[in-house]
Amino acid sequence: MIQTIVLPDLSETQRASHRLDVYRGDLENRIAPGNKFHKLRYHLKEAEKLGAIHIATFGGAYSNHLHAFSKTVVNAGFAPLIIVRGELQIGLTPTLRDCADDGAVLFSTDRDDYRLGLESRVKNEVEQEYANVYWIAEGGGGELGVLGCRDWADSISAFSAGSDGASVTRLGSSNNQPYDTWCVASGTGTTAVGLACSNAVKRLQVFNALKGAEGIENTIEALTHDFIRTYDGISAQDVFSKMAFWHSRNCGRFGGLPDEIAEFLRALYVMNPELRLDPVYTGKLVYNIWRKIKENRWRFRSALIIHTGGLQGWRGVKRERIPYPEFL
Numbered sequence: 001m002i003q004t005i006v007l008p009d010l011s012e013t014q015r016a017s018h019r020l021d022v023y024r025g026d027l028e029n030r031i032a033p034g035n036k037f038h039k040l041r042y043h044l045k046e047a048e049k050l051g052a053i054h055i056a057t058f059g060g061a062y063s064n065h066l067h068a069f070s071k072t073v074v075n076a077g078f079a080p081l082i083i084v085r086g087e088l089q090i091g092l093t094p095t096l097r098d099c100a101d102d103g104a105v106l107f108s109t110d111r112d113d114y115r116l117g118l119e120s121r122v123k124n125e126v127e128q129e130y131a132n133v134y135w136i137a138e139g140g141g142g143e144l145g146v147l148g149c150r151d152w153a154d155s156i157s158a159f160s161a162g163s164d165g166a167s168v169t170r171l172g173s174s175n176n177q178p179y180d181t182w183c184v185a186s187g188t189g190t191t192a193v194g195l196a197c198s199n200a201v202k203r204l205q206v207f208n209a210l211k212g213a214e215g216i217e218n219t220i221e222a223l224t225h226d227f228i229r230t231y232d233g234i235s236a237q238d239v240f241s242k243m244a245f246w247h248s249r250n251c252g253r254f255g256g257l258p259d260e261i262a263e264f265l266r267a268l269y270v271m272n273p274e275l276r277l278d279p280v281y282t283g284k285l286v287y288n289i290w291r292k293i294k295e296n297r298w299r300f301r302s303a304l305i306i307h308t309g310g311l312q313g314w315r316g317v318k319r320e321r322i323p324y325p326e327f328l
């Protein structure tokens with residue numbers, strides 16, 4: 001489904017000058033909504049090809065990736081292993097509780113070792129205990145994650161144009177003109193690179209959701225080169241020329257939700273009662289676009305935001321900041 005977002009507190013001119021639609025990726029896959037299934041798809045195929053029994057990955061205590069990972073891996077017939085950043089608390093977070101309930105085995109390691117990822121000490125320890133482990137980097141990243149997201153962009157584009165044979169459900173908009181730009185939030189940058197590597201995407205605004213992670217542009221550049229080396233179809237120059245980077249204002253600490261964004265999401269919910277955004281990625285993305293429109297610094301007449309899911313993340317936010325009754 002594609003939905004037009006009604007933004008609060010804009011002038012008539014601002015409202016008439018900018019259309020903001022959202023592709024509701026959050027409604028796509030119940031256990032791995034948004035970008036999650038797309039990032040995992042090709043990893044599952046590779047794990048099967050290699051005869052893996054276990055699939056292991058890394059993530060934080062509220063990670064959307066971990067939440068989708070354990071369910072998806074179990075559904076595909078593998079056993080999930082998870083390395084959690086930092087100490088495991090005695091009472092697990094709701095995210096990790098769900099992972100454990102799905103059957104995932106949890107390991108923890110200190111932040112310095114965790115940062116080493118596939119080179120970490122804990123990875124070696126896991127491999128001594130378990131045979132036939134297939135590893136997925138934090139956030140479901142890497143080239144195979146990019147490949148899944150490139151396919152996703154192709155299918156969103158076909159859906160949006162009505163050329164995939166399915167009828168497009170549009171809420172609030174009957175317009176099917178191509179968009180001036182697409183917009184996506186980034187963490188590892190995998191989704192952004194995948195979308196930008198699709199010939200269906202002409203322009204992409206990448207909103208960095210992580211505080212102080214300005215290095216994302218370098219990460220995205222490296223990932224693009226790695227991907228293009230293996231999968232052709234587009235040049236690195238074409239990919240980079242499509243992308244523009246926005247370092248989100250007012251991110252707060254990772255997972256934190258500053259007052260003004262919480263208030264914005266509440267107002268947005270009143271005007272769009274059927275739309276849910278997440279607190280870390282899509283909520284901050286829409287907030288930042290809204291600020292730019294208000295300040296007359298948003299030049300695109302029409303934009304398609306890709307909803308990357310993450311609603312389970314509300315379980316890590318203080319009650320008084322949650323706009324949606326079902327998460328209270």
Ligand SMILES: Cc1ncc(COP(=O)(O)O)c(C=O)c1O
Nearest residue numbers: 064187188189190191281308310
């Ligand atoms: C809801 C949501 N949106 C966006 C992202 C960012 O995706 P990526 O790590 O591919 O940049 C994530 C992280 O995985 C996420 O959980």
